[in-house]
Amino acid sequence: MKVILLNQDYSYINSITVRRALKLIAKKKVTVEKYSGKIVRTVTEDIAVPLILRLVYLVRQIYRKAVTWSKKNVMVRDDFECVYCGTGKNLNIDHVIPRSKGGRNTFENTVTSCIDCNNRKGDRTLREAGMFYKRHSFTPYQPTVMEFIRKHLDSIGVYDLLVKAGIY
Numbered sequence: 001m002k003v004i005l006l007n008q009d010y011s012y013i014n015s016i017t018v019r020r021a022l023k024l025i026a027k028k029k030v031t032v033e034k035y036s037g038k039i040v041r042t043v044t045e046d047i048a049v050p051l052i053l054r055l056v057y058l059v060r061q062i063y064r065k066a067v068t069w070s071k072k073n074v075m076v077r078d079d080f081e082c083v084y085c086g087t088g089k090n091l092n093i094d095h096v097i098p099r100s101k102g103g104r105n106t107f108e109n110t111v112t113s114c115i116d117c118n119n120r121k122g123d124r125t126l127r128e129a130g131m132f133y134k135r136h137s138f139t140p141y142q143p144t145v146m147e148f149i150r151k152h153l154d155s156i157g158v159y160d161l162l163v164k165a166g167i168y
């Protein structure tokens with residue numbers, strides 16, 4: 001069982017063990033935002049196990065930092081779906097401005113694309129190829145570390161829990 005540790009400003013920091021959580025509580029470094037409903041029995045007392053803790057003091061965050069560019073991180077940003085047709089198979093990276101025309105490996109210039117759509121677009125720009133993004137409001141952008149953490153929390157189902165607890 002894991003306990004969610006939040007920063008003082010309610011941003012997510014980490015999942016920690018119950019043992020570590022109880023130590024932080026004993027040292028008065030955290031307040032309990034929500035209990036799990038479980039009890040740990042020791043020789044001398046019954047201890048309510050926390051589910052969500054929040055630090056008393058703000059820890060400086062790296063979460064606003066930019067994620068470094070990589071093919072995998074572009075795919076994480078785009079939820080491992082081709083931005084043109086939505087498939088999750090045979091994925092690759094497509095350059096908005098083709099590399100042959102000076103387009104670079106940046107988040108603003110790369111999108112997740114399946115091999116078929118990639119070949120269809122070829123060495124052309126979107127407009128030249130007459131293609132569109134599946135999500136019409138989509139524009140390739142530079143994600144932050146916090147966004148990636150949220151995506152991760154979402155994928156393990158913790159994000160919903162935090163929303164329900166009124167934390168996000």
Ligand SMILES: [Zn+2]
Pocket residue numbers: 082083084085086087113114115116117118
């Ligand atoms: Zn596609």
